Amino acid sequence: MSKLQEHDAMICRSCGNEERASEGYPCVDCGTFICQMCDMRGITRCRACEAKRESPVGAGRDNPPPKTTR
Numbered sequence: 001m002s003k004l005q006e007h008d009a010m011i012c013r014s015c016g017n018e019e020r021a022s023e024g025y026p027c028v029d030c031g032t033f034i035c036q037m038c039d040m041r042g043i044t045r046c047r048a049c050e051a052k053r054e055s056p057v058g059a060g061r062d063n064p065p066p067k068t069t070r
Contacts, residue, residue, distance in 0.1 A: 013046035014038045029053075
């Protein structure tokens with residue numbers, strides 16, 4: 001009979017380290033795995049969600065360009 005080998009590790013979507021799946025937290029935006037060390041450092045979002053949050057997309061929506069009169 002072959003020996004059962006389980007691998008319950010996941011890749012942290014913030015730092016890239018492989019950690020046990022039970023020792024981590026989900027990203028607050030999308031739910032991907034964030035390791036316990038990143039969580040202790042105060043990181044709560046994965047790289048992708050943090051990049052989306054910091055991108056200037058949508059900047060200026062609150063201040064539309066002035067209307068021109070002819």
